[in-house]
Amino acid sequence: MIRKILIANRGEIAVRIIRACKELGIISAAVYSEADKGALHTILADESYLIGPAESSKSYLSKESIIKLAKEINADAIHPGYGFLAENSEFIKLVEDSGIKFIGPSSRSVKMMGSKTAARKLMEKHNVPIVKGTTEPIKSVSEGLNYAGEIGYPVLLKASAGGGGKGMRKVFSETEFEAAFESTRRESLKAFGSEEIYIEKLIENPKHIEVQIIADEYGNYRHLFERECSIQRRHQKIIEESPSSFLDTATRKSITEAAINAAKACEYYNAGTVEFLMDTDKNFYFLEMNTRLQVEHPVTELVTGIDLVREQILIASGEKISFTQDEVKQTGSAIECRIYAEDSSQGFLPSTGKLKFYKEPGGPNVRVDAGVMEGSEISIYYDPMISKLICWGKTREDAVNRTLRALDEYFIGGVSNNISFLKFILESEIFKKGNHNINSVEQKLLKEFEIEVTGNQGNEFEKAAAILAAHIKNSKKEKVLSAHSNLNKWRDLLYE
Known part of the structure; x- marks a missing residue:
């Protein structure tokens, strides 16, 4: 029985795990670096411990320090979140040997999937299509x-x-x-x-389709359908959705069965994701297996109603999967946008500093996973993600419209952000029609966005001047901001 979990991560995923722990009545223990002192995850956790300096190599990536701390505080389990040590088979083996439960797959499974050539060979042996x-x-x-x-x-x-x-x-x-x-x-x-x-x-201009799987330690396997992750910049996902508008019923059945076979091939348990490339004829090929929870797991949670982190913890506690395959249904459509601290009008330059003002969107079927609050520092040391916006709708069109509305409700001051670019993508014809692929952003959308930014620059300055004039006249920041909620770039001017 798991009574206390040490969360070997930071930011929004640490917050996400803490919330699951609290709902299960489990003590949550957070770790933090010197740069994260006072961060949101340290405030929400039941216990918080300094793990080292700001540099990841000396804090969140310090295997021995994390395991030593887990023993000192009598933690029953370690949850790695994603990133850092989540897919490090050496770390997982150290946790296993220490007698502490690792909330994730076995070190053996992770090692098998860690080498792309070994994974390809294994998939070929188990009849999972490979390129x-x-x-x-x-x-x-x-x-x-x-x-x-x-x-x-x-x-x-x-x-x-x-x-x-x-x-x-x-x-x-x-x-x-x-x-x-x-x-x-x-x-x-x-x-x-x-x-x-x-x-x-090389499969030119493929779709990136991944399948969420989960398995327990008794040999029971389930899939939770697919996610479309084709909107990428420099091979990094920006927008994810479920279901994929490109898949038909037969293809969906084939790709989910292939994902289960891939998980069985490496005797996998806990949550994982099998990633595929899909060509224009809907032929799909194994890409890799992410042996951890994914950043985009919330879209799956919204369309299936299944709490993946809760299931992870229960499976690690020795329980069987709490649902049958027939009970897993895709209902409606969900979209996730990654809100980054970067200036999309200046070549996506990273933006660091303090969040002088931060207000999240709300309303029906709008979810925000964040590891920040007003006053938080966006540091040079870690990923510049501010939050994840996930919206659900009865149809894909409803989900897109809700996401656009929610993006307009963000108020972020102190750092630049990529909201204008996210809106541009969601409003593009190629996205609305579902015709995008993994190269669409860099081959088409980025160029169109740059043209629009350049063409509207003069108008933006005029709008900024109007905001400042209204501020001086009314002396009411909130009134001015609410009237110009889409001008993220200029909000900082009101807080200088």
Whole structure:
């Protein structure tokens, strides 16, 4: 029985886990770095402990410090959230050996899925479709050229230990291969400590479809349908939704069955996500398995009504999955937007500083997962996410409209944000029609957004002047702000 959980993470995911603990009557213990002293997750938790300096390597990534603290405070379990140590098989093995329960999969399963080449080989063995390519690392340029010739250009070079879009190069011809091979190996070594890379056929302009799965330690497996994550910038997801408007009933059945087979192949338990690429003919191919909770898990929760974090904790407590597969239904449509502290009108430059003003949207079927509050610091040390906005609607159109309305209700002062860009995407024809793919943002939407920003710059200055004039006249900040809720860029002027 789990009585106390140490949460080895920060920000909105730490807050999310704390809330689940409180609803289950479990003591939540937060950790924080010197940069996170007084952060929201430290306030909401039942207990909070300093884990180290601001640098992640000396705090949230310190395996020994986290396990030592868990023992000292008599924690029964550790929840890693996502990022940091969540998919570190070495850390998970240390937790397992310490006698503390790890809320997630086994170190063995994580290790099996950690190598992209080993995972591809395993999927091929268990009849999960994979992109044509190698299942062993490429040893030399000449070997790679031979494989590329067999597969046919264009091809993709990828780091075996990669993730997050790092360690990848597209190669369109034989003359490009050697330079791409060497640069991919260098990036792989720098980012992941391994030079191993492999090669696969490049699927041009695919959809990114992932399936949420969950399993208990008694061999019971469930899928919670799919999420569409094709809206990406630099291989990082920006907007996610469920269900995907691209899938038909037969394809949905096939891809969810493949995801269950992938989980069974590595004897997986707890929550995980199997990611696929899908071409224009709805053929899908295994991409990777994320052996943890996903940032975008709330969209699944809103369309299925299942609390994934609660299930994670109960499964780690030794219980069976609390629902049958037939009980899992997709109802309505949900969309998640990631609100980042970055200036989308200036090439998405990171924006750091104190949140001088912060007000979240509300209303029916609007959910905000945040790890900040007014006065919080957006630090240079961590991911610049401010919050996640997740909205549900009876139809996809309803969900889009609700999301646009909710984005307009944000009031953020002190740092720049990407809300104007998120709105631009949601209002675009390509998104409304569901015709977007993983390259749509960088090949089309970014260029159109830049044109609009440039063309409207003069109008924005005029609007800003009008806001300031109204402020001077009325001396009522709230009245002025509410009249111009979409001008995020200029709100800071009222707080200087």
